[in-house]
Amino acid sequence: MSECNGLISLDRVTKRYEEAGVERTVLDEVTLDLGCGEFAVLLGKSGTGKSTLLNLIGGIDTPTAGDVRIDGRSITKMSDHDRTVFRRENIGFVFQAFNLIPMLSVLENVLMPTELSSDPRKRKLGKERARDLLDQVGLGDRLNAYPDRLSGGEQQRVAIARALSSNPLVVLADEPTGNLDAETGKVVLALLDQLTRKAGKNLIMVTHSEEVVGIADRVLHLKDGKIVG
Ligand SMILES: Nc1ncnc2c1ncn2[C@@H]1O[C@H](COP(=O)(O)OP(=O)(O)O)[C@@H](O)[C@H]1O
Numbered sequence: 001m002s003e004c005n006g007l008i009s010l011d012r013v014t015k016r017y018e019e020a021g022v023e024r025t026v027l028d029e030v031t032l033d034l035g036c037g038e039f040a041v042l043l044g045k046s047g048t049g050k051s052t053l054l055n056l057i058g059g060i061d062t063p064t065a066g067d068v069r070i071d072g073r074s075i076t077k078m079s080d081h082d083r084t085v086f087r088r089e090n091i092g093f094v095f096q097a098f099n100l101i102p103m104l105s106v107l108e109n110v111l112m113p114t115e116l117s118s119d120p121r122k123r124k125l126g127k128e129r130a131r132d133l134l135d136q137v138g139l140g141d142r143l144n145a146y147p148d149r150l151s152g153g154e155q156q157r158v159a160i161a162r163a164l165s166s167n168p169l170v171v172l173a174d175e176p177t178g179n180l181d182a183e184t185g186k187v188v189l190a191l192l193d194q195l196t197r198k199a200g201k202n203l204i205m206v207t208h209s210e211e212v213v214g215i216a217d218r219v220l221h222l223k224d225g226k227i228v229g
């Protein structure tokens with residue numbers, strides 16, 4: 001049995017940006033609840049605020065108004081420091097551009113989130129998990145390779161292992177197959193599905209893949225600052 005405690009709750013979340021003195025509302029009082037282990041796919045045209053929404057859920061960014069709660073805790077009300085620690089321990093990110101650290105080996109990249117923990121037990125567990133996850137994504141024999149020696153698909157598999165290394169509640173994937181060919185994209189999607197959803201974690205994915213839409217529990221459409229349909 002996988003534990004289930006990832007719950008995402010957005011209460012009238014608004015995000016406005018000011019550009020050259022003009023205010024633009026990208027997200028307009030978005031209210032949303034995602035249950036334990038739900039897999040939601042987020043759709044919408046380019047520039048509708050999909051990345052903005054993921055960044056608010058992941059605590060990379062903060063809303064102009066409204067509240068974001070993860071597992072019952074308001075990340076909006078946390079200090080920047082507390083939110084950073086919370087994010088490191090509870091949220092895994094997978095980006096379109098992989099975002100691996102070039103100076104670090106495959107293993108070191110995956111160790112990063114747990115190495116920063118102040119809890120020695122978490123650091124030790126992190127080491128075991130990192131190797132195990134890299135085995136699961138099929139890169140157990142590339143631990144000492146550097147990112148520039150890996151193909152795009154391999155880099156994204158490392159990024160998936162890194163996103164899961166702290167055993168987060170929530171995994172956020174922003175167009176994770178956007179830089180990959182169709183075949184490689186399928187492998188990456190299958191791994192994300194297997195390692196997140198089947199482990200009882202919440203997964204929110206921005207994607208244009210019809211296939212993903214077919215297997216998601218929830219399909220969210222972002223349009224004019226609102227979630228519709
Ligand atoms: N830091 C920022 N400052 C000003 N405008 C921004 C900023 N980040 C995003 N935006 C604007 O917010 C809108 C939504 O962006 P984004 O969330 O990246 O859209 P999507 O991921 O759906 O393509 C865009 O119009 C973008 O230009």
Ligand SMILES: [Mg+2]
Nearest residue numbers: 050051052174
């Ligand atoms: Mg985006």
